[in-house]
Amino acid sequence: MSIGSVSQVDEGGWSKRKLRTALLCSLAVNLLGVGLIAGAFIAGPPHVSRGEFGLKGFSHTLPKDRGEVLRQSFQQHRPKIRELREAARAARLEATSVLVAEPYDKAKLRASLTGIDEAESKLRSLVSDYFIDAAEKLTPQERVALGEWWKQRQPRLFWRGGEPGKAGAPENGATKPE
Secondary structure, X not given: XXXXXXXXXXXXXXXXXXXXXXXXXXXXXXXXXXXXXXHHHHHOOOOOOOOOOHHHHHHOOOOHHHHHHHHHHHHHHHHHHHHHHHHHHHHHHHHHHHHXXXXXXXXHHHHHXXXXXXXXXXXXXXXXXHHHHHHHOOOHHHHHHHHHHHHHHOHHHOOOOOOOOOOOOOOOOOOOOO
16 A cells, blocks of 8 residues: 555546546537527427428418418429429530530530520429419418518518618618619
């Protein structure tokens, strides 16, 4: 037996460094858990349609029977929308291939970009037709709610020179004089 102080390490305990490391790891795990729980509360349950835009996303804000009317009308357009999205994607891929091909062909790239415009225009036209038909099925109050929902979901499409609800944002959507 030695005379003098005996360290905890000699007795099989943890050193201060190991205790500090364990405490920091425990704190990190606890913060991760709290963050995950808080994120779930903020984001809402996974079955709620957070990533859907347009009428399909709006339909989830309506009473169940009214929302179902919109979702059913969307179902009939879904195959054609998917087809047109794929055509636009293919046009973008083709234009990318033309862009990187050697030798550079300005006319061919212009034609490819025109193909993108045409494919996306067809898609936008179909979606606009669907939007118009579906909006016709809404009540006047639901159309007002849709307008407000749309502004909140995509504010950058409606505001310049500020954000909705913030000081300095024009109320009528016009830009502020500079």
